[in-house]
Amino acid sequence: MMNPKRIMLIDNEEGLCRMMEAVLVDSGYAVRAFTRSFEAVEAFRPDQWDLVITDIKMPGMDGLEVLERIKTRAPAVPVVMITAFATVEMSIQALRKGAYDMLTKPFEPEELLYRVKNALKHSQLLEENRELRRELVGKFRFDKIIGASPGLKKLLETVEKVAIRDTSVLITGESGTGKELIAQAIHYNSPRQDKRFVAINCGALPETLLESELFGSKKGAFTGATENRQGLLEAADGGTLFLDEVGNLPMNVQKTLLRFLQEQEFLRIGETRPTKVNVRILSATNSDLRTGVENGSFREDLYYRLNVVNLHLPPLRERREDIPLLATSFIKSQNEKFVTAFTGLSPEAHRAACSFDWPGNIRQLRNVIEACMAVESGETISLAVLKRFIEIPASDEEGDGCPESEYAAALSRFETNYLKELLKKTGGNIEAAAREAGMNMATIYRKLKKYDIRREDHS
Known part of the structure; x- marks a missing residue:
């Protein structure tokens, strides 16, 4: 038998309050009634209630203030407001503050039950959607990381552990190994998954533009700043900011970023009042930041702030057993996109692909597969076509590569x-x-x- 839905009832008119309580209890709900709003708010715990019903006009703390306090502590709990003086302005104000519904006095018991059922049904659907989204998004992000090699499996086990801990992670590895996919996996399997994942390549922008892009700017702060501009840190509030190629950060930006990591606040360009946000920082680099620390191009204190946990992605040449799986995945994706029916690599092309070192790693393999499928006329990718896009030594054409x-x-x-x-x-x-x-x-x-x-x- 399912547990009854728990309803908090708040109305300073004791007679009406007891009547509503009796109607709801008779319909199978677990109800606790309050005639003093302060006591109700003090007793409210987010995980103990499925619905709140509150009068608007009450002495002391009125219903709108009750609504605000409940929504601050439990945004997902629906609140039904009761009033004898329903004006358009009051209704709009209540709905803007997060009320689910308005019930005007006097009302019949059937009307009360109808509104309660709708509110609870709506709340249940929202929760089911949130659960489904969490399940699908988390699974999707891990499913995009293809491979069965022991090294990758061990890495993903660590990713699952660090995802739930709100700590800084530095992801290292050669270009094209999938560092951003790992960062996404961390974000979408963390408590921040419902908020934004924002990524920026620190090596792709000039110094002046990078600082403005990250921290934002005030109107008139520099030539061309015609309006207040929100930076990526602010845009990622509540979520995750991924700094790719973090080793390219200029010194002045490193200083501002360090202050943010220490204080969770930063200064927009041209402002003197700090902006506070709640953002998790993930970063990645294909260079050795310790060398940057030694030669003075990267702050040592920032390095240790970013590198609380280090995840190293092995290059593709160190996980050759994953090459066939990755190739199969890319072929399947292209087949779906272009409605083709390629069955895979020919045995000779398969051996050559497994023998090749893939200096551009997974990104290069994906690009080569796509290029081969664009020009191949058969059902399988042949060695002759593969050789048009990568250099294969004659000795490797007959080699074992990945044994069958x-x-x-x-x-x-x-x-x-x-x-x-x-x-x-x-x-x-x-x-x-x-x-x-x-x-x-x-x-x-x-x-x-x-x-x-x-x-x-x-x-």
Whole structure:
């Protein structure tokens, strides 16, 4: 049996208050009635109530102030306002402050119950949407990080742990290894996931523009500043700011950023009053910041502030077993985008791709796959086409690269995990799973049999 919905009732008219309480209790709700608004607000705890019903005109603390205090502490809890003097102005004021509904005295018990049911239903739908969004967004961000290598799995385990802790993280690794994807995974699996993820490449803007972009500026602060401008730090309030290539920050910006990390406040260009925001800083670099500290180009105190936790992404040449999985993912994505039917790499192209060092890492592999698919005339990407986009030594064309057995093992792990997640997501419905995966039902059944997966174990 489900627990009854909990309703806080506030009205200084004791007779009306007791009448509403009796009506709601008779309908199966758990109700606590208050005739003094101060006592009600003092007793309010966000996790203890599903709905608040309050009169507007009350001595001491009126209903609008009650509404404000409740919404400050629990924005998701709906509040129904009761009044005998409903004016348009009062209604607008209450709705702007976050009221869900207005109930005008006198009213019948049926009208009260109708408004209560609507408010609770609306609240439940919002909560379900929030839960679904958290589940889908978090899963989506991890699903975009493709790979089965031990090093990557260990890294993702660490990502899950640091995501929930509001601390600074420095992500290191060569260009193209997916540092921003890791930053997104941290943000979308953290308590800040419902707020903004804002990214900036610190090496892509000149010094003067970078400072204004990050911290904002006051009208007239410099030539061309024709209006007050919000910076990215302020835009990310409540969320996460990702500083890519943080090693390129000029010294004056480093100083301002350090002050923000220490005080959670900063000065817009041209202003003397600080602006306070609540932002988590994630940063990334493909250079060695310790070298920058040694040669004086990067502040040591800022380095330690940013590098509370370090996550290092290995280059693709150190996780060759992930190359087939990444290639398959990119081919699938391009097939969906351009309605093509490429089946993968030819055996020779597969061996060459696994042997290649990929100096541009995942970004280069993705670009090469896309280029190959644009010019390839067959159903598979051939070695001849692959050689047009990367240099393959003659010795590597016949080499082993990723042995077929290793490729098969990696592919089996990937497909097994994917199928299990698919069954869980669709509740074991094979038809829905086939639609989701873009496969026919016979293929799904064949793969389940191949990997000895029982759908009832994962529904």
